[in-house]
Amino acid sequence: MIKFIRVECILTKGYKLELNQQNRMKELNINTKLIISKDYLTIEDLTEVFKVSQYTIYRICNKGELTPIKFMRRNYWKSNEVIKYLTDKGINIL
Secondary structure (H helix, E strand, O other), rough: HHHHHHHHHHHHHHHHHHHHHHEEEEEEEEOOOHHHHOOOEEEHHHHHHHHHOOOHHHHHOOOOOOOOEEEEEEEEEEEHHHHHHHHHOOOOOO
């Protein structure tokens, strides 16, 4: 009986993960006006666009998926590169 409960918990957790992933995709809301209106985006712009923390943006950069441009001790990202990143992830914004 204990084994059955464990299997049930594992199935329940897996099902919840699927639901969370589906809900996450439905709730994805990207501010496309901000991306299109500027040539270069700051970290504040990216956190507003993606609705994630600065740490998450820097993690994406450390993976090599986005490359920042340093200018005057600040990081900037090309809006074309951000659009390309989103389309590579399967998100059409245009």
